[in-house]
Each structure stands twice: as structure tokens, then as C-alpha cells.
Amino acid sequence: MFKLLEGPQTLGRGKIFWSCFLTVLAGAPAYPLFADSYDVGNFAYFLIWIFMALGLCLMWGYGGMLSFGQTLFFGIAGYGYGVLAINMGGGTATIAALALSVVLAMIAAGILGYFMIWGGINGIFFGIVTLSATLVLAFFLGQTAGPEWHIGPARLNGFNGMKGMDPLTVGDFYIEGSALYYVMIALIVIVYLALRMLVNSGIGNVIVATRENPQRAEMLGYDVRKYQLLTFVIGSGLAGLSGALYTSWGQFITPSSIGLPAAAMPIVWVAFSGRSDLTATLVGSFLLLFGFQTITVYSQQAALVLMGALLLATVMLAPQGFVLGIGKFAADWWSGRRRRGAGAVMMEAGRLRSEES
Amino acid sequence: MALVEVKGVSKRFGGLTAVSGVDLAVEAGEVHCLIGPNGAGKSTLFKLIVGLYPPTEGSIWFDTVDITAERPYARVQRGMSIKMQAPSVFKELPVRQNIQTALQERLSGAARIAEEDRLLTLLNLGPDSEKLAGALSHGQQQWLEIGMALALKPQLLLLDEPTAGMSPEETFRTGELIKSFNAEGMTVLVVEHDMAFVRQVAQRVTVLHLGKIFARGNLESILQDEKVAEIYLGKTHAH
Numbered sequence: 001m002f003k004l005l006e007g008p009q010t011l012g013r014g015k016i017f018w019s020c021f022l023t024v025l026a027g028a029p030a031y032p033l034f035a036d037s038y039d040v041g042n043f044a045y046f047l048i049w050i051f052m053a054l055g056l057c058l059m060w061g062y063g064g065m066l067s068f069g070q071t072l073f074f075g076i077a078g079y080g081y082g083v084l085a086i087n088m089g090g091g092t093a094t095i096a097a098l099a100l101s102v103v104l105a106m107i108a109a110g111i112l113g114y115f116m117i118w119g120g121i122n123g124i125f126f127g128i129v130t131l132s133a134t135l136v137l138a139f140f141l142g143q144t145a146g147p148e149w150h151i152g153p154a155r156l157n158g159f160n161g162m163k164g165m166d167p168l169t170v171g172d173f174y175i176e177g178s179a180l181y182y183v184m185i186a187l188i189v190i191v192y193l194a195l196r197m198l199v200n201s202g203i204g205n206v207i208v209a210t211r212e213n214p215q216r217a218e219m220l221g222y223d224v225r226k227y228q229l230l231t232f233v234i235g236s237g238l239a240g241l242s243g244a245l246y247t248s249w250g251q252f253i254t255p256s257s258i259g260l261p262a263a264a265m266p267i268v269w270v271a272f273s274g275r276s277d278l279t280a281t282l283v284g285s286f287l288l289l290f291g292f293q294t295i296t297v298y299s300q301q302a303a304l305v306l307m308g309a310l311l312l313a314t315v316m317l318a319p320q321g322f323v324l325g326i327g328k329f330a331a332d333w334w335s336g337r338r339r340r341g342a343g344a345v346m347m348e349a350g351r352l353r354s355e356e357s
Numbered sequence: 358m359a360l361v362e363v364k365g366v367s368k369r370f371g372g373l374t375a376v377s378g379v380d381l382a383v384e385a386g387e388v389h390c391l392i393g394p395n396g397a398g399k400s401t402l403f404k405l406i407v408g409l410y411p412p413t414e415g416s417i418w419f420d421t422v423d424i425t426a427e428r429p430y431a432r433v434q435r436g437m438s439i440k441m442q443a444p445s446v447f448k449e450l451p452v453r454q455n456i457q458t459a460l461q462e463r464l465s466g467a468a469r470i471a472e473e474d475r476l477l478t479l480l481n482l483g484p485d486s487e488k489l490a491g492a493l494s495h496g497q498q499q500w501l502e503i504g505m506a507l508a509l510k511p512q513l514l515l516l517d518e519p520t521a522g523m524s525p526e527e528t529f530r531t532g533e534l535i536k537s538f539n540a541e542g543m544t545v546l547v548v549e550h551d552m553a554f555v556r557q558v559a560q561r562v563t564v565l566h567l568g569k570i571f572a573r574g575n576l577e578s579i580l581q582d583e584k585v586a587e588i589y590l591g592k593t594h595a596h
Binding site: 008202206209212213215216217218219220221222223 | 441451454
């Protein structure tokens, strides 16, 4: 099974790559030991968004489905967590609220995805429909300010947003600050490795084949609609995980976390990073979120303008993504140096091989 | 026994009738060639058989089962496999991964890798197995697509102009390959323009003209049919 961690669908293989991975993983738990709790909390905050970026990478980069509406599922799970946590009474039930809210987002993705995929919607129209659904939800939630808009004791509160839910809790212990950071790191590692195994499996082969040539994939006996729906549900579930964790982190959620500017952000992260690879998306999204957060402290407008500029620069200069391009350049340089040493230079077609496994 | 039966099938695109009232039976174990001038409806008939187009009228049967309403993937799962007219491969994926994607439902582990190697060698693609499929020549892409179709080990192999873009040597080799698959029991339905190739492989021939069956029979009777020569070469040349 662990063989699937490496394969033609993922960059990075061999001892050097995994040594780097383990070094970063070993260093990550040390961060809260020397950083102050505010910084650790902030760090955990932008790690929350990584799941949505990885989900979009799976759908767009591997599956060829550009969803412009991942914040739809972010919002469903985010509000879902709030409603469930309040109605279930908080405490350890918040863990169940987290799991159920992600399931809720996946069910919503299953229903929307079924109608889109079975209805033959693809290409740019896939993005238009998902964005439309997102804007509808954001608009709807924005007009729920009245007291009549509640689910049990949980009030939706319109543009002011929902609040009053507990953070993730085990017994009397609130998962906040450093604890939340460690949970984030563990979840990211699990999701990243699980996605690597998925895309390098037989299912991943079909997902990529469907992106390349859906008719040919069907002519090999695959019902490509089921694979597309599976990809959409998994990607949306990850957006939902981000949403539920976001609500738990801040104990509030507003419609603005679903609307147009929020919906555009994952596209920028994944496009800048390199949509066709999970590692590039993980690293690139992390860097962008870190940079965005840092600049936002001084000026949110400047951070948004920078995001727009980065998207334009990506389209013009590195359509496959900056992080992916830099990674390939480094790999080519490294493998070229090694092979020159062996007296043979071979071109590697599009894939990073830091070391032959 | 007929493996595939096309019963009274028509296909209209708006005002254009591409296929009109066609009845065709492909017997199990034969190599059946479908010939006809450009625009005769051969590729449309192929797409109707494999399910890429729904027929306007008529029905299609495979192994005595009515498959008219089935989607293409379900027909493939029943035992059909097709090589399209234009090369249809996964161009951004390595050659070996193209074959692997076709094989993975049937074989796994070492058996799958051995079969990948066998097919790549058979199709002269062994040295190019790590290249992206889009980097192959047109002829090689044709081979690769034939390999993907064969990887499914189908009962019925549909080949739409399998030798387009191939050299005479490659064309001959393709013919010999088809005959060897047929000798192992595979039924083959081929659309082809190259009459030398048709002579090499065909056991029965159906001529399609203006969307209708024009003639059918064994190769010799078709070749001696003056009307067939007329539609292919024009009256002046036929006499």
C-alpha cells in the first residue's frame, strides 16, 4: 500500500525527498516551543486553508474540474459545525459536530455534483455553476439577520455571522493554540499522504485519464461520471473540513467567508502553486497564506491586490504554477548534475525525480 | 452465430441522414471489413455500435442482448473495444501509463506489468514506454491506441482506419497482427480504405454507400462487383 505514496502522478520520490519531508515533519512540532501563543494561533489559522487548496488541486489539477465554488462547501460545513455544536451542547460533542459537518458538505457536493456531472456540465460551465451556487448561499445567509432565522438555539445572524459555538473540545480541554496547531499538522500529514496514495492508485489513473480524454477513458470501460463525482465529493469534503475547522478556530463564521473574494482565493493559491501536483500545492499555498496573513496585518487591500497580481503573473509567466516550475527546474538541475557524473544525460519528461527509487 | 447485430439502424443529424436502415451481422470469430467511399457512414456506424451516438431508429445487439440503450462503458464491459479513426490516447501521460490504465481492471501486480511489457514489445513501443504519448509519431499513437484496445482482451475489436498514417511495412505488420488476434478467437470489425490491407485481412466485406448497405459478401465477389468499382473509382474507371 505504501508503494502508492510514490508514482507518476506525484512529484518527489526517493530518499532525498522523503528525508526532506521527515525533517520538516520533525521540526514542525518544535515551533510552538519557541514561538509565542499568538503566532502559533495564527499559524494554525492559515494551516486551516490548506485542506481546501489540496481538495481543489485534486479536482482541478488531477480531475480537470475547475470548481469556482469551493467556499460553498466551506460555508456549509462552517455553518454546519456552528449549528451542530450549539445544538449538541458543546463539549466533546464538537468532535462529532466536526465530522458531521464535513459529511454534510460531502452530501451537498454529491447532490450538486450528480446534477452537474450527469447533466453533462463540464469545462468553464462547471466553474460558472459552482460559483453561482456559492453566491446564492452567500446571498441567502446575508439576509438571515432576523430572529426568525435560527436552527434550534443557533441564530444565523445575517452579515454579522453566527457565533457562540464551542471550539473543538475533548472533555474539558479546548483544542486551541498549540493543541490546534498540532491537530492541524497531524491532519495535513494524513490528508496529504492519503491524497498521494489516491492519485497514484488505479482510481487516480482513471481520474487523470478522464481529465486527459474522457471519451477514451469511457472507451476503456470506466463510467467516468462516477470517478468525477468521487473526485468532486472528496475535494469538497476537504473544503468542508477547512470550513468546520475555521469556525471552530474563531468561534464565528460570516457570509463573507463564502462570497466572491473568498471563492477566488483557492484558485489563486492552487494556480500559483501548480495545480497538477499535491506537493507543489501544499508548499505554495502555505507560502501564499503566510505571506497574505503577514501583509494583511498592515493592509488587507494590499494583500488582495498582491493576490490578483500573482494570479496575472502566473497566467503570463508560469501557467503550470510557480512552485511547480521551480521544483522542476531544481530537479532537472539536480538530476542533470548527477547524470553528467555518470556520463549520460537524459531528459525527464515533465516529472520530478530527486532520486530514482 | 452473430456476435453483433445491427437491425434497421438509422442516424440522422438534423436534415442529414448519415446512416439509413442498416442491417449488419458480424459473425463470431470473423474478420469483417467495412468499406466505402468517404462520407459513406462507416465511422458513424462504428460510433453507433460502440454507443457514442444513439441511433435515431433501430436497435443494436451484442451476444444476443439488446444494448441500444447502454452507455459506451457498459458495452466495453460486455466485451467490445474500439480504436477510433483519429488517434485517441492520453497525450499528457506516459505511454506505459496509457497501457496500464487499460489493463488495470483485468490484471494486477506482476501479471499486469508482464502484460504491459508484452504489449509494448508487440507494438514496438518498448523503447518509448516512458515518453509522453503526445510525443509519439502519428503512426506510433495508432499503435498505442490499438494496444490499449487489445489490453481489454475484447471479444469484439473495432478498428476504424487502423493503418492511417502508417508506412506500407507498418500496414502489413498491422494486418498480420490482426490475423493473429483473430486466430486466437477475437472477432474483428475493421473500417479501412486501403484495399491491399483489406485483401490481407478480410474474410467478409460489407460495402457502405450514402449511409446504406450497398453490397456484402466474401472479398472476391466484392472485388469483382462492377457497381462497387463504380462507387469507388467512378464509372469511367470501372469499365
